[in-house]
Amino acid sequence: MAHIPDGIVSVPVLVAGAVVSLGGLGMGLRRLTPERVPKVAVLAALFFVASLVHFPVGLTSVHLLLGGLAGVILGWAAFPAIAVGLILQAVLFGFGGLIVLGVNIANIALPAVLMGLLGRRFLARPTLAGIIAGGGAVAATALMVAVCLALSGREFLVGAKLLVFTYVPLMAVEAVFTAAVLGLLVKVKPEALEMSS
Amino acid sequence: MKALLIAAVLIMSASPAWAHKLKLFVSAEGGEMVGSAYFAGGGKAAGLSGHVIDAAGTVIASVHTDENGAFRYTPPDGRAYLIRFESGDGHMAEARIGAAAMAEAPPPALTPASDMATLELALARQLRPLREQIDALESRARLSDIIGGIGFIFGIFGCFAWLSARRRGQP
Numbered sequence: 001m002a003h004i005p006d007g008i009v010s011v012p013v014l015v016a017g018a019v020v021s022l023g024g025l026g027m028g029l030r031r032l033t034p035e036r037v038p039k040v041a042v043l044a045a046l047f048f049v050a051s052l053v054h055f056p057v058g059l060t061s062v063h064l065l066l067g068g069l070a071g072v073i074l075g076w077a078a079f080p081a082i083a084v085g086l087i088l089q090a091v092l093f094g095f096g097g098l099i100v101l102g103v104n105i106a107n108i109a110l111p112a113v114l115m116g117l118l119g120r121r122f123l124a125r126p127t128l129a130g131i132i133a134g135g136g137a138v139a140a141t142a143l144m145v146a147v148c149l150a151l152s153g154r155e156f157l158v159g160a161k162l163l164v165f166t167y168v169p170l171m172a173v174e175a176v177f178t179a180a181v182l183g184l185l186v187k188v189k190p191e192a193l194e195m196s197s
Numbered sequence: 198m199k200a201l202l203i204a205a206v207l208i209m210s211a212s213p214a215w216a217h218k219l220k221l222f223v224s225a226e227g228g229e230m231v232g233s234a235y236f237a238g239g240g241k242a243a244g245l246s247g248h249v250i251d252a253a254g255t256v257i258a259s260v261h262t263d264e265n266g267a268f269r270y271t272p273p274d275g276r277a278y279l280i281r282f283e284s285g286d287g288h289m290a291e292a293r294i295g296a297a298a299m300a301e302a303p304p305p306a307l308t309p310a311s312d313m314a315t316l317e318l319a320l321a322r323q324l325r326p327l328r329e330q331i332d333a334l335e336s337r338a339r340l341s342d343i344i345g346g347i348g349f350i351f352g353i354f355g356c357f358a359w360l361s362a363r364r365r366g367q368p
Contacts, residue, residue, distance in 0.1 A: 004287045005218065034361045041354035045347045052343065056240070088349055092342040094218065149287050159287065 002065060002108055002141055003051075003089070006097025010152040017103030017148070021083065024109055028079030036077055039192070043070045044081035051089055055169060062170045067108050068137030069178045071116015072129060073185075073193060078116060082109040103148055111140030119182075123193060126186045130179025135171040142167040219288035221247075222332050223280050224325050227318040230294055233267045233329070234282050241266030247282035 009017075032040060050064040070078040083105045089095040096104045119133030142163040150156035185192050219242060223232035230249075234242040243266050249258045260268045260280070272278060277296040283289045 003218070005289050007291070008283070008287055008289050032357070034358055034365065037354050037358040037361070041351055044354065045350045048346050048350060049343065084350055084353055088346040092346050145287060154287075162284070163287075 002104065002145060003086075003096030004100050004104055004107075004145065004148065006099045008152060008154075009100055009103055009148050013103060013148050013151050014100060017100070017106045019102075020106040020110060021079075021102040024076070024079040024106070024113065025083055028076045028081075028083075028113075031076045032080060036074070040074055040077050040081045043074060043078070044084045046070070047082055047085040048088055051085075051093075051095060055173065057166045057169050062166050064177070065108060065112075065138060065141065065170070065174065066134075066177070067112030067141065068115050068119065068130075068133035068135070068174060069181055071112040071114070071137060072119045072123075072133045072178070072182060073116075075117055075120070076113055078112050079105075079109045082112060107141055107144040107148065111137045111144065115140060119178075120193075123182070123186060126182040127179045130177075130182045131175040133182075134178025135175035138167055138171045138174050219282065219284060219290040220332065221280065221282055221290035221292040222329050223292040223294050224321060224328060225294055226321045226325075227314065228275060229269060229271045230278070230280070231267070231269050231325070232280065232292065233265070234262050234290065235266050235333075236288070242282070242284070245282055245284055247280060250279040250281060252277055 047066050047070055050066040053064045055062055055064075067078070067082060070081055074081060086096065086105055086108065087101060090098055090101060090104075115136035116133050118136065119129040122129040122132060143160075146156060146160040146163050149159040182193075219234065219236055221232060221234050223230055225231070234245055234247070236242055241262075241264075243262055243264045245262045245266070247260050247262075247268070248256045249260060249270060249272065251257050257272070257278075258270060260270045262268045262282075275296060278294050279291060280294065281289070281291045
């Protein structure tokens with residue numbers, strides 16, 4: 001699961017996660033111009049609430065992440081948005097631990113930003129952009145979680161298999177959702193995507 | 198538009214707001230520990246393996262949940278234990294059971310001398326569903342938390358906008 005609780009990952013992974021998160025936050029905050037703040041706030045709120053929408057998968061359930069969508073719309077500014085959402089999810093809902101916040105932020109925000117930036121290149125075809133950003137971000141997050149667990153001494157294959165099994169349906173849902181939102185935005189409000197820049 | 202409709206239907210069909218994490222509930226029944234593991238909102242955690250760890254940190258036994266996510270274990274003595282369950286994909290739950298709870302007499306024979314122990318066993322059985330219910334209630338995401346969180350987000354970004362606007366206003 002994307003929200004790793006405390007006591008699972010080892011100290012080197014914790015430190016690496018914190019470093020990546022701080023770096024990403026720095027990048028994001030530098031690009032956070034006052035005009036873009038409201039948009040970042042709205043997407044942070046969307047990310048925060050999206051985690052409450054659950055889909056039953058096998059024995060457990062997965063919830064929406066919507067990182068890819070934030071990545072397409074915000075680029076690097078998605079980093080602070082996701083970080084704020086994750087901090088509040090940890091504090092208010094107990095999703096994921098407080099000590100592993102750095103790792104969780106890195107696992108969700110970094111794929112979101114990278115796949116979002118990749119998806120932006122295909123905005124002329126919003127469906128393709130949505131599949132790349134929405135599905136790709138979830139897949140990359142699952143991979144990063146599996147790597148984090150493996151580096152902390154868990155069996156990589158067991159974790160990776162479980163994660164892929166639970167995340168494939170989520171990838172499909174996120175791809176459809178992201179594609180739908182992007183398709184609508186391109187038609188109705190292209191300036192929200194800052195397509196000229 | 199069709200895709201948006203599909204997405205809307207998918208979201209509508211999702212279950213309501215529950216916290217999503219592995220939860221563990223353990224109680225003592227006459228020297229035996231009885232517990233259950235479940236995903237808050239997602240159902241019972243069946244076939245999961247966990248460890249019973251004593252105060253010194255050594256694993257003294259491993260336990261497995263049945264198809265209802267339940268498990269039973271009788272420790273060799275009535276000391277305090279830590280029960281820890283972990284699934285392969287990074288869920289983890291821990292529960293402690295105190296020496297006071299475990300120190301009860303072993304399952305009593307039905308003789309008059311063991312009336313007190315029988316009573317305590319019966320009480321523990323009766324109270325268990327109630328305690329499980331309280332436990333599950335606690336892990337639910339409440340509407341006030343959700344609204345509060347959204348308010349927090351807008352407050353944080355509002356402060357950020359305010360500060361950066363002030364910085365810009367200065368020559």
